[in-house]
Amino acid sequence: MFDLHERLVADTVHIIDWPLCSILLMNDSTYPWVVLVPRRHGVVEIHELDKDDRETLMEEIAEASQRLQNTTKAHKINVAALGNVVPQLHVHVIGRFATDAAWPRPVWGVVPAQPFAPAALMAEVARMAQVFAIPASPTPAS
């Protein structure tokens, strides 16, 4: 029953499936940017997930944030579930740098997306597939 929204299909590349979320690479080379999409049909808001799924979502957000920060050395991680354009619940996890194009503003609408060239996109997906591979720790250290 779960289908990825067509806008996410157009803007991202699939990296790997975690227990709840599909991890997608945003096709924008301006920022290290992944999108977590819980594979649950028809869910728009975080509070529409059941409690177990919310707990898993939080752990997957934290795990993805930590891995992205470890691999990119980002100064800050931005986490956001907005969904004004794409209602299907999805969570942005973005590595930010004090030197990036939008800093300190949020990334949306500041500079146009810079899609990866085809070879660079393949390389980035391969790299991110290693970063987000299962196992590694199931959750960040507490």
Add this chain to the structure above:
Amino acid sequence: MFDLHERLVADTVHIIDWPLCSILLMNDSTYPWVVLVPRRHGVVEIHELDKDDRETLMEEIAEASQRLQNTTKAHKINVAALGNVVPQLHVHVIGRFATDAAWPRPVWGVVPAQPFAPAALMAEVARMAQVFAIPASPTPAS
């Protein structure tokens, strides 16, 4: 040891403390907008919280989102932990409408904040204190 960042002190008004987070009203009448701040010293990123705190944070985000949507009938709830300007971990929970000033863009930087007039601010804080009062359900229905 926990002190609220001076920028949050300047931009918000305290509504109530939940078990983990202080619930703050953003002093911007443009949107229904609260900020959840975990009362943990020195935490910048979600993944720096321990696992129990992350679980509580998720439940408080979901509970706040549901209450804000119920009371405002917002079309969409935006949830975001950005922190590029204020590093202290804080989570925005914002009710959005297809008719609001920034729709469908994220709210940041689109239109200047419209602080409430003093009497309106007092009324809004009183209203939100009822919306976010404990008890009610400890967590959203699963």
